[in-house]
Amino acid sequence: MLSGNLLWVLMGTMLLGIAAGITGTFSFLQKQSLVGDAAAHAALPGIALAFLITGQKELPILMIGAALTSALSVYCIQWIVTYSKLKADAAIGLVLAVFFGIGIVLLTIVNRSPLGNQSGLNDFIFGKAATMTKADLTWLFISAAIIIIVSLLLYKEWKLMIFDPVYAKGIGLPIEALKACLTALIVMTIVTGIQAVGVILMSALLIIPAASAKLWTRRLSTMLIFSGITGGIAGLAGTFISSLRTGLSTGPIIVLFAATIFFISYLFSPKAGQLSKYIRKVKFRKQEKLS
């Protein structure tokens, strides 16, 4: 049943889910989730440009293109927020739409070009894990491993930086460098994930596991573990199901899986779940009646 290649692809998307669950948690707590969404959409023009300029569709080349426009979009958002009167939400919406629009225009140009028809760049919109080659997977493994290791090394610093930046600066933490490093890692997560999940839904893999984990715990360490596991399961299960039926994009299935975990958390988590809230309410009323 499980061919060798599929097994590797499954492991790859699982690792990707774990990496996204971890970096996603930090960006979620930093209230930067939507910046990740814009950055993911902004990867599309980079992919198309890299292809148009080099004429090649080797993954590392496309990834570099994606990383450049993705990082540029984050920079644009920060620039707009700092130098105009626009608030972050408007800046994010603006940048996301403009970059994605440019991406679609460039993709149309690619598709019209003689080489472009066969390039498979369209798969980057919704993701297609099944198309990943051994070489692609090697890149994914290396990249995801770097993301996970760096996140664990900087755990303590990012925790303090996000929780209390003034104090963090006061004890000599290089705040600006740490922030840049987190942004770089999130862009890296996005770039690593777009082939499997696609630019449109990549941000969901950053946001949903973190949001689910927040409902279960009040500790950052547990939240990271839970979020990593959720992302990993979603990646694994989503890829497996989409591989059973040809034609299904991986991204949407992964996202649906993550969303299911979120919904279960929302209903049944012991701390913030709706069910336990309801039970507490009923118990409280009973006690009131008795007394």
Place this chain on the structure above:
Amino acid sequence: MRALEALVVQNLSVAYDKKRVLENANLIVPKGHLAAIIGPNGAGKSTFLKAVLNQLPNKVGEVEILGKAFSPKSLVVGYVPQRNAVDWDFPTTAFDVVLMGRYGSRGLMKRPTKHDKQLAMQALTSVGMEDYADRSIGQLSGGQQQRVFLARALAQNAEVYFLDEPFAGVDAATEKTIIDILKNLKAQGKSIFVVHHDLQTVKEYFDYTILLNKTILAAGKTEEVFTAEKLQQTYGGNLFMMQAL
């Protein structure tokens, strides 16, 4: 000789955009005092504190703490921020927050040691919050949060402490706990600076007073500085609290 001074500030000015918030502030405070920084709203008290702690890029002037230019690496400075400077929804426990006070002595990427954890627990106990160690920080009351942050500064084992309005939104019992801890620190020879709002308690709590409104207007022993005339000068016509004197 300068090492005898807790804080020396020379010609300190700060501007936000084009507006000057602090102009030419000069101040010399000897070691071992519990000092109140008082002045009307918008006088630049928090700005002064941030400038002293090197948090602001656009400042001019010299600041020395215990005879040295401010350097975060030295860790002689403990800082308790205003409560609204922190993300209360962040998933962390009271103990974790106190443990953050030890991060500075650990360095990048290194985990806190057992000794760090002991110090953090001691600090938490000294503010009477040991039973709340595992509580999520967002579940604590305002006064409890304030005590946790004080414990974090204690865990850092600093020589000079800066507190930004520690009594804001805090009940009388907590205020008493906090001031007792601060007095205890002073008894150990440490220097403490507190941005303070309640003029009624200045004489009771602080042996040193710094009057601030756009610049340092007066500084010295509380009985010499906390006078009707000088307060009038600091607060302008808006002072209703004269009876407190």
